[in-house]
Amino acid sequence: xxxxxxxxxxxxxxxxxxxxxxxxxxxxxxxxxxxxxxxxxxxxxxxxxxxxxxxxxxxxxxxxxxxxxxxxxxxxxxxxxxxxxxxxxxxxxxxxxxxxxxxxxxxxxxxxx
Amino acid sequence: xxxxxxxxxxxxxxxxxxxxxxxxxxxxxxxxxxxxxxxxxxxxxxxxxxxxxxxxxxxxxxxxxxxxxxxxxxxxxxxxxxxxxxxxxxxxxxxxxxxxxxxxxxxxxxxx
Numbered sequence: 207x208x209x210x211x212x213x214x215x216x217x218x219x220x221x222x223x224x225x226x227x228x229x230x231x232x233x234x235x236x237x238x239x240x241x242x243x244x245x246x247x248x249x250x251x252x253x254x255x256x257x258x259x260x261x262x263x264x265x266x267x268x269x270x271x272x273x274x275x276x277x278x279x280x281x282x283x284x285x286x287x288x289x290x291x292x293x294x295x296x297x298x299x300x301x302x303x304x305x306x307x308x309x310x311x312x313x314x315x316x317x318x319x
Numbered sequence: 320x321x322x323x324x325x326x327x328x329x330x331x332x333x334x335x336x337x338x339x340x341x342x343x344x345x346x347x348x349x350x351x352x353x354x355x356x357x358x359x360x361x362x363x364x365x366x367x368x369x370x371x372x373x374x375x376x377x378x379x380x381x382x383x384x385x386x387x388x389x390x391x392x393x394x395x396x397x398x399x400x401x402x403x404x405x406x407x408x409x410x411x412x413x414x415x416x417x418x419x420x421x422x423x424x425x426x427x428x429x430x431x
Contacts, residue, residue, distance in 0.1 A: 212362075248408070248423040256417070296362055304351045304416040305370045310362035 208233045212297050212311035218319050219284065219291060227282045227314045229297035238280035239298040239308065242266060249296065255280055256302060284316065292318050321346040323422035325409050331428045332399055340394040340425045342383075342409035350411040352376075352385055352392040357406045357424070366394075366407070399429045 210231040219225045229238065240252040251264030255274040269288025274280055280299075284291045294315050298308040326341040344350065351370045355363040367376030369385035369392065376383050381396045392409060409422040 246426075249421050298363075300416075300419075302416045304412045304414055305368070306416065307351075307353050307365050307368055307410075307412070308363075308419060310355075310364070312362045313360075315360075 210297060210299050210309050210311040212295075212314050214314060215312070217314055217316045219316060220319060222286045224283055224285050225316065227284070227295055227297075227316070229280045229282065229311060230278055231280075231299045231309070232278060233299055233309060234277070235299035235301055235309070236277070237300045237302055238274070239300075240264075240270075240272065240280070240282045241296045241298065243294040243296060243313075245294075252282065252295075291316055321350065321411060321413060321418060321420045323409050323411055323420050325407075325422040325425050328406075328424075328426040329428055330425060331430065334401055334429055334431050335398045336429075338394070338396040338399045338403070338427070340407055340409075340427070342392045342394065342422060344390050344392065344409075344411050344420075346390075346411055346413065346420075348414050349387060350413055352383070353410040353412070354381070354383055354392070354394050355408040355410060355421075357408065359405070363408060399427070401429045401431050403427060404429045 213228045237256045239254040241249040253272040255261035271283045297311040300308045322345045353368045354366040356366045367378040369376040372387040374385045406424045
């Protein structure tokens with residue numbers, strides 16, 4: 207079955223470390239997105255990519271980095287510059303169409319220890 | 320820019336009660352409209368959508384009608400169950416499919 211897979215489900219980071227969250231899709235979608243969700247809050251866009259080897263900053267890109275070397279993959283690195291990284295991270299993908307909507311992964315919960 | 324407004328939660332209902340979650344939007348032209356549901360600890364799932372005015376989206380007993388006169392897309396269900404407890408997000412997609420805007424979400428709790 208086609209879908210979007212995020213791993214790991216839970217991730218713990220020590221102060222000063224970089225960590226990378228994985229997002230893979232086999233839906234043949236052109237566009238991929240990363241969102242951050244804090245407890246009881248809505249979604250905030252971190253980065254998005256509409257084509258391989260190209261990506262754009264969202265509303266809260268500081269302290270994060272991404273790459274899009276393959277259509278299927280859009281990993282997110284949370285760097286040590288992100289001062290408050292504890293959150294739930296959601297990856298999504300879509301075809302670029304007004305009628306299609308997004309398909310989401312099941313999320314990664316990142317905790318700083 | 321485009322925006323989506325939802326009623327503030329949390330909404331607490333008894334089982335078998337009628338549900339309405341209000342959603343209004345501001346956008347250029349006639350966007351496509353969506354409702355997503357997020358169960359605890361999970362990602363968002365598409366619940367229903369409507370792509371043009373007067374369309375009704377429906378799924379799992381939930382319904383929403385695209386009303387261009389009132390720029391609204393209210394979510395309704397005739398009889399909620401405990402298993403419907405979740406956060407519900409209203410969203411829109413612009414005419415080119417390049418700008419997707421989510422509302423803040425409304426938490427629903429259904430008590431047995």
